[in-house]
Amino acid sequence: MNLLAFFLLCVTQIWALPLNEKITPFNATSGRIINGSPASKGQFPWQAAVIFTTSSGQSFCGGSIISNQWILTAAHCARGATSFTIYLGTNTLTPDSGSTTVTTTRAVIHPSYNPSTLANDVALIQLTSPITFNTYVQPITLASSTLGSGVSVTVSGWGKTSDSASGVTNTLNYVTLSSITNTQCSNYYGSLGSGVVCATGASKSTCNGDSGGPLVTGSGSNAVHVGVVSFVSSRGCESGYPSGYSRTAYYRDWIRTTTGV
Template sequence: MMKAVTLVLCIFLTCVQAAQIKQIEGRIIGGEVANAGQFPFAASIYKRTSDGTFFCTGTILYSQWIITAGQCVDGALLFTIRVGSNKLNSDDPNALTLATDTYFLHPDYDPTTLSNDIGLIKLRMRLSYNDYIFSVSLLAGSELPDAAPIVTFGWGQTSDETAGLVDDLNYVDLVTLSNEECTLAFGNQVNENMVCVAGNNNQGICRGDLGSPLIQYSGYLTYHVGVASFISSNGCESTDPSGFTRTWPYARWIINTTYYN
């Protein structure tokens, strides 16, 4: 019998129910602290809305663009974005903090089902690249296969008992699952544009990691292949997989949006 598990989504520090899926915050479970410059494309995002301020993670896609989850841009009035540092709040001479109010939410984004959960933020200025600030090499160039080794990172919680964001960027090695396996955990709300990932025991994302990327390596190249979208209501430390939006189905929308805007 298919296990009925509600998808959970906690944007920042609040959980809001949306039909069978809830908005979540995510964290990295079972990960390691990243070295300085290991992920120069990592971006922390504070989104201000009429309801408060919420946290997400994003990825430098191009010198003036950040890619993240649709939930992380929906309803935004202002973004405060920090790049160049693995530290979320601590002083770091390599850190650069920027503000912008320009974003693009996928036109078919559905906050109830989390279909098409992908968004783009445009910075007011182009970033100057260095050892600590650099874009991901490429968007996914093809469909993401099952059992593919990938990496994700974030500043989210590191256990269900320890609430709040962490100051150090954490990362974890995971593998992709088939959509049949993903459906066993999350039911028929899982569609072909979503992908589940899992690691040893309970490794994965948690509250605070919403918008975090799936990164696939090919030699020195880094491919952006997914965006963190949902976790299980059984908790971050359960053995249920973590849910992401695949990047490849949205490549044309991403390219057109960033080219014409």
């Protein structure tokens, strides 16, 4: 167990790690998110890839377009960041036709975010000017009602495809999971607040680099954002433990107050 995992276990009783990923060369791999599938271009037009610059270097996370000026992501990604480079409208980390790259310096982290427990792990990035929507760049609807258990959900990202992978992948991947109750999830991580939702799948999970990305129900124009990728077990992405997300509906009022969305 690494030192960060040990610290979190001792202080919070939550055996989990945030999933941001220190920047390494973008190496394409033959694997997927964790036993997922590669996304086609335009399949997830709300998906954002975000490079966060801090005083200690750069890290990589995901995000979601919620309006022409706001990106929803995880607080543990944005914390300490001084600038953000955001790729939109692409399913690779190489610029391509229809993609947009924007930079900004402003983010709003939830005022009650706790880096020790990962409570309230949500943040909003404000763009300096409105982006133009097209086939490949679209906002996603935010959930206003609480996600129940046993619901089919999809999570997407460029995160590591295995615990042994050297870094994030060049290709956007996705996987289908099923939501579980917080009572079930607490069997793995201890007591969880109402702002958390967990999901699981047979040998399927998020991994480092997926943080901040979208957990959604439905697809296409019927997709609804229900969670922000937050944590996974320190036993590893392939451990079979549930992955954890900040519950979108729980933070809906804060998002609306902050962004007007």
